[in-house]
Amino acid sequence: MFRMEADHAPLYAKVESTLASEIAGGAIACGSQLPPEDSLIERFGVSRTTVRKAIENLVSRGLVEIRRGKGTFVTEPKVRQELTELSGFVEDMIALGRKPTARLLDKRLVPASDTVATQLGIAVGVQVYRIERVRLANGVAMSFDETYLPLDIGEKIVSNDLEAEPIFSLLENKYGLPLVEAEYRLEAVTADEHVAQALEVAPGSPIFLIERTSYCEGPKPIDYEKLYYRGDLIKFSTRLSRRPRTKP
Numbered sequence: 001m002f003r004m005e006a007d008h009a010p011l012y013a014k015v016e017s018t019l020a021s022e023i024a025g026g027a028i029a030c031g032s033q034l035p036p037e038d039s040l041i042e043r044f045g046v047s048r049t050t051v052r053k054a055i056e057n058l059v060s061r062g063l064v065e066i067r068r069g070k071g072t073f074v075t076e077p078k079v080r081q082e083l084t085e086l087s088g089f090v091e092d093m094i095a096l097g098r099k100p101t102a103r104l105l106d107k108r109l110v111p112a113s114d115t116v117a118t119q120l121g122i123a124v125g126v127q128v129y130r131i132e133r134v135r136l137a138n139g140v141a142m143s144f145d146e147t148y149l150p151l152d153i154g155e156k157i158v159s160n161d162l163e164a165e166p167i168f169s170l171l172e173n174k175y176g177l178p179l180v181e182a183e184y185r186l187e188a189v190t191a192d193e194h195v196a197q198a199l200e201v202a203p204g205s206p207i208f209l210i211e212r213t214s215y216c217e218g219p220k221p222i223d224y225e226k227l228y229y230r231g232d233l234i235k236f237s238t239r240l241s242r243r244p245r246t247k248p
Helices: 011-024 037-044 048-060 089-095 114-120 151-157 167-174 193-199
Strands: 064-067 071-074 079-082 100-111 127-137 140-150 179-190 206-216 220-230 234-237
Touching: 011 037, 011 048, 037 048, 048 064, 089 100, 089 140, 089 167, 114 140, 114 206, 114 220, 127 151, 127 193, 140 151, 140 193, 151 167, 167 179, 167 220, 179 220, 193 220
Parallel strands: 079 234
Antiparallel strands: 064 071, 100 127, 127 140, 140 220, 179 206, 206 220
């Protein structure tokens, strides 16, 4: 049985400190699962309440995460993504040394809402294709993507294996629609039930929402996306140039 040091710190704090040290030192690897509660109770000789409080604190510190129905896992270091050029998820993750995969949740025709119609330059109510996917890096869900495509191109895109072929690659390499620019809008939001379930986080968890409208030559809007990124796994950065100032 693990022996606690004789000091005045609460038992849960000692359990928390020990596990945090093991995570920092690599004894418990990033992405690995913590031992089940019963094992921790036996190891530390404490109550279930004490173990749960320690885990709760580790979650609040961002060191571990609870995946519903699976257990508690050590979190991966945050991915730093540059917002300096138009690129897709697969390209971004490969550049960062991560293995990108995708899980297709849904693809269907839907009437264009006011927002979708505005972004794609079509009339409200016109049929568009909506594609929903979870994007993963090294097996961990990073983002939930809603993609909206005009009907003519959407019919082509959905005929492909969307778990294996990135939409950007299909547009450019298979259908001859090179992308030239995009408009990004980023805000901090909380995950609703649908997004939370897709990302395997608790409802209300902090996430980034990127609305991205991509254009092909023309420029013509060809792809409107709502990209929900886990706030605990990614951070965005960019580099800004200052406009030359005129002398008074």
